[in-house]
Amino acid sequence: MTAKITLHDVALAAGVSTATVDRVLNSRLPVREGTTLKVIAAAEKLGYHAVGLMRARLKERVPVRHLGFCLQKHNDHFYQTLAAALQQAAAQNQPEPCIAHIAFMDALEPSAIAEQLLALGSQVDALAVVAVDHPHVTAAVETLHGQGVPCFALLSDISAPHRAGYIGLDNRQRGRTAAWAVSRLSRQLRGDVGEVAVFVGSHRYLGHELAEISFRSYLRENAPGFKVLDTLVNLEEPQLAYEATLELLARYPTLAGLHLTGGGGTGVIRALREEAAGRQLVVVCNELNATTRAALIDGVIDLVIHTPVDRLAQTAVAQMLAATLPGAVYTGPQQRLLAMALFTPENMD
Numbered sequence: 506m507t508a509k510i511t512l513h514d515v516a517l518a519a520g521v522s523t524a525t526v527d528r529v530l531n532s533r534l535p536v537r538e539g540t541t542l543k544v545i546a547a548a549e550k551l552g553y554h555a556v557g558l559m560r561a562r563l564k565e566r567v568p569v570r571h572l573g574f575c576l577q578k579h580n581d582h583f584y585q586t587l588a589a590a591l592q593q594a595a596a597q598n599q600p601e602p603c604i605a606h607i608a609f610m611d612a613l614e615p616s617a618i619a620e621q622l623l624a625l626g627s628q629v630d631a632l633a634v635v636a637v638d639h640p641h642v643t644a645a646v647e648t649l650h651g652q653g654v655p656c657f658a659l660l661s662d663i664s665a666p667h668r669a670g671y672i673g674l675d676n677r678q679r680g681r682t683a684a685w686a687v688s689r690l691s692r693q694l695r696g697d698v699g700e701v702a703v704f705v706g707s708h709r710y711l712g713h714e715l716a717e718i719s720f721r722s723y724l725r726e727n728a729p730g731f732k733v734l735d736t737l738v739n740l741e742e743p744q745l746a747y748e749a750t751l752e753l754l755a756r757y758p759t760l761a762g763l764h765l766t767g768g769g770g771t772g773v774i775r776a777l778r779e780e781a782a783g784r785q786l787v788v789v790c791n792e793l794n795a796t797t798r799a800a801l802i803d804g805v806i807d808l809v810i811h812t813p814v815d816r817l818a819q820t821a822v823a824q825m826l827a828a829t830l831p832g833a834v835y836t837g838p839q840q841r842l843l844a845m846a847l848f849t850p851e852n853m854d
Contacts, residue, residue, distance in 0.1 A: 510548075510551045510552060510553045510554065512526045512527060512530070514551055514553075515544065515547050515548045515551060515553050516544075518547035518548075518550065518551055519540075519543050519544045519546070519547035519548075520543070521540060521543070521544060525540065525544065526544055526548075529541050529544045529545070529559055530555055530558065530559055537571055537628065537629060537630055539630070539653055541559075544559070545559050545560060568601070568602070569602045569603060569604060570601055570602070570603040570604075570630045570631070570825075570826055570829055571603070571604050571606060571628065571629040571630050572591075572595055572603055572604065572605050572606065572629060572630065572631050572632075572633070572822060572825050572826070573605075573606045573608065573625040573626060573628065573629035573631070573632040573633070574588070574591050574605060574606065574607050574608070574632075574633050574634075574659075574821075575608050575610055575618070575621050575622060575625060575632065575633070575634040575635065575636070576588055576607060576608070576609055576610065576635055576659075577609065577610050577611075577613060577635050578609065578610075578611060578741075578768075579609035579611055581768070582794050582795070583768075583792050583794065583814075584609065584635075586814055587814050587817070587818065588607045588609075590814045590815050590817070590818035591605045591607065591818045591821065591822070592605045592607065593818070594815075594818040594819045594821070594822040595822050598822055598823075598826065601826055603822065603826060605822070606625065606628065606629055608621055608624075608625050613637070615636075615637060615639035615640070615641040615642055615709075616641050618634070618636050618637070618639075618641070618642055618645075619641040619642055619644060619645035620645075622634060622636075622642070622645040622646065622649065622656070623645050623648065623649070626645075626648075626649040626652070626654045626656070627652075629654065630654065630825075630829040631654060631655045631656075631657070631669070631825035631826075631828055631829050632649060632654055632655070632656045632657070632825075633656070633657040633658070633659050633672070633821050633825060634656065634657070634658060634659065634663075635658075635659045635660050635661065636658070636661070636663060637661075637663075637707055637709035637710055638661075638662075638663045638664050638709055638710070638711050639709060642663055642665065643663065643664065643665040643666075646663065646665035646667065646668055647665060647666070647667055650665075650667035650668075650669075650835075655669035655825070655828040655829065655835070656668055656669055657669045657670050657671070657672055657821065657824060657825060657828075658670070658671045658672070658673075659671075659672055659673055659817070659821060660673040660674075660712060660812065660817075661673065661676070661710040661711050661712030661713065662676075662711045662712060663711065664711070667835070668838050669824075669825075669828050669835070669838065669839065670824060670838045670839035670840060670841065671838065671839075671840050671841070672817060672820050672821050672824060672840075672841045672843070673712065673812065673817065673842070673843060674712075674810075674812055674842065674843055674845050675842045675845075676711075676712040676713075676715040676716045676719070677715055677716070677718075677719045678719075678845070679716045679719070679766075679810055679845060680715065680716035680717060680718065680719030680720035680721075680722075680723070680764075680766070681719045681720065681722070681723040682810060682845070682847070683716070683720055683764045683766075683789040683808070683810060684719070684720045684721075684722075684723035684724050684727075684728075684764070685723060685727075686787065686789050686807065686808045687701060687724075687731075687761070687762035687763075687764060687787045687789060688723070688724060688727060688728035688731065688762075690762075690787040690807055691731070691761045691762050691785075691787045692728070697728055697729075697730030697731065698730055698731070698759070698761070699731060699732070699759045699760060699761030699762070700731070700732045700733075700734050700757045700759060700760050700761060701724065701731045701732065701733050701734065701760075701761055701762040701763070701764075702733075702734045702737060702753055702757075702760065702762070702763045702764070703717050703720055703721070703733065703734075703736055703737070703763075703764045703765075703766065704736075704737045704738075704739050704746065704749070704763070704764070704765045704766060704767070704769065704773070705717050705736055705737070705738055705739075705766050705767055706738070706739060706740060706741035706766070706767030706768055706769065707738060707740060707741075707767075708736075708738070710767065712766075712767075713766045713767050716766040717736055717766055720733075720764055720766075721733050731761060731762070734753075734757070737749050737753070739767075739768075739769040739772070740769075741767050741768030741769050742769055742772070743768075743769050743770075743771045743772035743775075744772055745769065745772065746765075746769030746770070746771075746772030746773045746776075747772030747773070747775050747776045748772075748776075750763075750772065750773045750776035750777065750780075751776045751779070751780060754776065754777075754780045754781055754784075755780075760784070760786055761785070761786065761787065762786065762787045762788070762789075763786065763787070763788045763789070764788075764789045765788075765789070765790045765791060766791065767791065768791075770790045770791065770792070770794075770796060770797060771796050773788075773790065774790070774796055774797070774800045774805055774806065777800075777805050777806070778800075778803075778805055781805070787807050788805070788806040788807055788808075789806070789807065789808045789809075789810065790806050790808075790809050790810075791809065791810055791811070791812075792809065792810075792811055792812060793809050793811045793846075793848050797809050797848075798848075798853060801848060801849065801850045801853060802850060802853055804850065807849065807850075808847060808848070808849055809847070809848040809849075810845050810846075810847060811845065811846040811847070811848055812843070812845070812846075813843055813844070813845075813846055816843055817843060820841050820843065824839070824841060
């Protein structure tokens with residue numbers, strides 16, 4: 506007598522969990538279409554008695570695309586705002602229904618990021634990530650590409666050969682804009698003299714590196730009287746940024762300008778409030794939030810370069826859905842560069 510084929514047998518043949526097979530059979534929760542087809546193929550090969558029902562349920566189902574987003578630092582206001590915008594953009598997308606799945610990464614070691622990418626990538630149709638550029642991350646993106654899951658870089662590009670694309674600001678333009686502001690405003694205050702400092706979160710963020718290079722390039726070409734100091738790394742940690750800014754202010758009494766290319770702004774602003782009163786110092790930070798808004802109004806900083814979060818979310822959802830359409834062909838990484846928003850003390854609401 507032939508043994509009865511079970512859900513467990515189908516799960517083993519398909520390389521998924523028994524719970525996933527049950528969801529495909531009973532439509533209990535959404536399952537990625539590629540996974541569903543893999544389960545049905547395994548069931549058919551084994552001669553599972555309910556394969557006909559699985560196929561019928563697949564035809565009845567309204568296709569729902571599942572989009573995964575690996576963001577950073579759960580408690581960071583910027584990433585909370587971005588997560589909300591991504592979920593809203595997915596929920597409001599028409600005509601293709603889609604769901605945004607958000608994973609926050611507080612452990613930012615490349616190996617941990619790679620693990621998160623592979624874990625979330627197994628559950629979604631397309632993936633977007635904010636990540637450092639590292640071989641571990643590249644390997645995860647290449648693995649997912651091989652599995653048919655397109656991966657996009659958000660905010661900072663990565664060098665994985667088969668990434669689907671990059672969505673964010675033009676970081677070369679961002680660095681040059683910051684340098685333009687520092688040089689023009691500093692000259693009005695004190696002339697073409699003094700030291701200028703630049704913070705990056707990490708040189709592993711290609712966006713930070715490109716912004717820093719462009720910042721230096723602009724000043725070298727257009728304001729050679731300024732001395733750009735060795736780059737400071739704050740790992741986007743406010744406390745590290747605070748301590749480094751205090752040391753910077755103490756060491757360079759003629760400091761003319763400061764540009765923060767990444768996070769850690771609350772620490773920089775805290776140090777400036779404590780020790781920079783009365784100094785003729787031009788400061789450019791990133792992202793408008795409650796802290797940078799107050800610092801602009803109070804004259805602690807001079808310019809905020811802001812990412813249009815809603816537009817970023819809408820563009821990301823549109824690009825990810827386009828990459829998952831039937832018949833979509835990978836033609837290499839695509840760039841979608843967004844126009845930056847600039848905020849000064851004079852255009853605060």
